[in-house]
Amino acid sequence: TIESTLVLLKPDAVKRKLCGEIISRFERRGLDISALKLVRLTRDVAAKHYEEHQDKPFYPALLEFITSGPVMAIVVTGPHAVSIVRKMMGATNPAEAQPGTIRGDYATTMDNNIVHGSDSVVSAKREIAIYFTVGEVYG
Numbered sequence: 210t211i212e213s214t215l216v217l218l219k220p221d222a223v224k225r226k227l228c229g230e231i232i233s234r235f236e237r238r239g240l241d242i243s244a245l246k247l248v249r250l251t252r253d254v255a256a257k258h259y260e261e262h263q264d265k266p267f268y269p270a271l272l273e274f275i276t277s278g279p280v281m282a283i284v285v286t287g288p289h290a291v292s293i294v295r296k297m298m299g300a301t302n303p304a305e306a307q308p309g310t311i312r313g314d315y316a317t318t319m320d321n322n323i324v325h326g327s328d329s330v331v332s333a334k335r336e337i338a339i340y341f342t343v344g345e346v347y348g
């Protein structure tokens with residue numbers, strides 16, 4: 210089944226100039242880039258994206274970090290894109306992420322973990338709509 214997932218390259222990825230390297234991984238895997246933009250999240254947009262985490266202890270720091278600079282929002286599309294992208298990202302906690310995964314290669318801490326990917330097809334639909342209009346998504 211062809212799926213689309215939302216990937217965010219977080220402010221740390223943009224600052225460290227890792228966007229091209231990470232996009233290359235998705236392309237080499239055979240996935241399509243269906244939409245892409247650089248955007249600085251307002252607190253409102255960040256709160257919408259992370260609404261499921263609003264009661265978590267890490268929520269204030271998460272919002273501070275994700276709004277600290279531009280992020281690259283990407284729609285990645287292909288067979289089983291949601292689970293394939295999550296495997297490519299590695300564990301949310303970079304300390305547990307395998308080498309060869311994005312977090313396992315570039316991150317050390319949970320707060321600055323480089324990348325976000327939707328956790329299900331349902332989440333992906335909701336998250337894609339936060340960043341892109343229907344007309345901005347190709348393929």
Ligand code: CMP
Pocket residue numbers: 262267271301319320321322324325326
């Ligand atoms: P992400 O996939 O963007 O979803 C929520 C983010 O919260 C997560 O990646 C981490 O960057 C951040 N975070 C910080 N602390 C934690 C934690 N203890 N558990 C889960 N996510 C955390």
